[in-house]
Amino acid sequence: MxxxxxxxxxxxxxxxxxxxxxxxxxxxxxxxxxxxxxxxxxxxxxxxxxxxxxxxxxxxxxxxxxxxxxxxxxxxxxxxxxxxxxxxALERYSAAYEETQAYSPRFLKFLDEVWDDQIDRFGLGPGMTALEIGCGKGEFLVGLCERSGCAGIGIDPGYRPERTRSSATQRMSFIRDLYGPQYAHLQAEYVCCRHTLEHIAPVFDFVRLVRETLGERRHVNVYFELPDMERVLQQGAFWDIYYEHCTYFTRGSLARLFRSAGFDVRRLYKVYDDQYLMLEAEPAAAPTGPTLPEEDDLAWVTSLVDRFEQQVNDRVRSLSETIAAHRAAGHRLAIWGSGSKCVSLISSLGLACGNDAEPAIVDINPHKHGKFLAGSGLQIVGPDALGQIRPDVVLIMNSIYTEEIRDELAARGLEPHLIPL
Ligand SMILES: [Zn+2]
Incomplete structure (x- = not known):
């Protein structure tokens, strides 16, 4: 082309x-x-x-x-x-929302590291309370409470009580709601919010709300985790842009937001192969100015934004050509990972073609098996179904899982060509 x-x-x-x-x-x-x-x-x-x-x-x-x-x-x-x-108005968060990645060993190892790091850094332990805004199914908060002995409060409309089995449940409570000023009375020494800010459009209002609900409690440690946009811009990773994520941050823009909302940003770093952005902050008396060298990224990010069109065109062209070549050779295609990245890729590349060439969609989360992807209507299968499908090519929606996916395939006697994104 x-x-x-x-x-x-x-x-x-x-x-x-x-x-x-x-x-x-x-x-x-x-x-x-x-x-x-x-x-x-x-x-x-x-x-x-x-x-x-x-x-x-x-x-x-x-x-x-x-x-x-x-x-x-x-x-x-x-x-x-x-x-x-x-x-x-198109938002519909509910218990049918399946965001958890906690079925992946690689992801669990990452969670281990975050738990240990946060407990150690902030001295979480018995007698303290951790509050998680947007706790999803609660696995991060549960792990934090189990390991540290602290109490926990989780807030999320998609929380599913039947999924929580833990010795720590007697010191935990969950509220099935969106966070709001009505929860300002909840006292905690540690407030975390993971993979939630990117779903919120009025970002200043939200971060300011968090700051206001902390009031004079200046000792509270605040921790936010979200996808890093710098990597997406650099790599032209168009499948990482989807409707549910209405906002996108780099280190600089995230720090500037928190500082303007009345926080002092103490630590700003990336983890998980630089896919996630982490911010640690403390409430301040007034807006604060930049102090960390990694906040100074505006000129660099502007240059990435200006180049993004070309990057995406290159990525779309090369992926389309690769897939077309495999189809022409009669190869069966599977996509491993049925989350938002997969939905975005299918709609961007037009992969739901309504015939035999449609890719098989594989996910290790058993709650997704037999369900259908929004938009394309493709059905999700578990890894065991691949024994029948016998794919020749597997597109891996997140390259960080390549080794565990290779192992899952090998365990079923399969050695397809892998294309990690
Ligand atoms: Zn702005």
Missing amino acids: NELDAAAHAAALGHSITRFHPMANEAPLSCKACGGGDIQIFYRVKSVPAHSCLMMSSRDEALAFPRGDIELGFCRACGFIGNVRFDP
């Missing part, structure tokens, strides 16, 4: 990544992090499933799932990136 064809291909798939100015009759865009008005639209995808982790029990339901548009806006003043077309 030459460059023109690639651009046409990208456009046909809904990618249109030109600099965009709002029409005269549209309200000017303003940054949800700093309030600034210099917003550059640099990436667009039309009509993607509004949720990609909600499990659909029928193909029809999955195909009819509500869709929304993505237009990523970059604030040239603070570096914040958000989907300016995000419509909160």
Whole structure:
């Protein structure tokens, strides 16, 4: 494919990544992090499933799932990136939301490291309370309480009480709700929020709410964990951009947000092959100024945003060519990992073609088996089904799982060609 064809291909798939100015009759865009008005639209995808982790029990339901548009806006003043077309009315978080990665040994090892590090760093132990905002199914909080002996409070509308089996449950409580000012009375020495901020559009209002609910309790340690956008921009990893994630941060933009909302940022770092961004902060009396060298990334991130269109075009072209070549050779394709990245990749590359060439979708989370992917309606199978399907090629949605997936395949006598993303 030459460059023109690639651009046409990208456009046909809904990618249109030109600099965009709002029409005269549209309200000017303003940054949800700093309030600034210099917003550059640099990436667009039309009509993607509004949720990609909600499990659909029928193909029809999955195909009819509500869709929304993505237009990523970059604030040239603070570096914040958000989907300016995000419509909160399409949000449907519920107990059918399957976000957990706790079935992967590699992920559990990572959780081990985070638990040990956080308990050690903040001296969590008996007599203390950890509060987790957006606790999902509660596995992080449970592990924290089990290992440290502290008490725990988890808040999440998607929490499922029947999934928690732990000796620590008698000192834990869960609230099935979104976090809000009504929870300001909850006392904790440690507040964490993992993989939640990227689902929240009014980011300043949210971080400010967290700060306000802490009030004068300046000793509270605050820990946030979320996907890192710097890596996505650098690698043109378009499958990491999806509707559920309405906001995207790099180290600098995250620190600037917390500082402006009245926190002092103490530590800012990346983990998990640089896929996740971690921030540790303490409440301050007023907005604070930058102190860490890694906060100073605005010029660099601006250059990455300006190059992103080309990066994505290159990625779409090369993946499309690879998949087309395997299909032409009659190879059976499977995609390992049925989460949001998979839904995004399928819709971006048009892989749900309605015929025999459709990829098999594999996931190790047993709660997903037999369910259908929003948007494409493809059904999710467990690794055991691969013995029958016998894929020739397996696309791995997150390269960090390559070795464990290779082992799972080998255990079933399979040695397909692996393409880790
Ligand atoms: Zn901004």
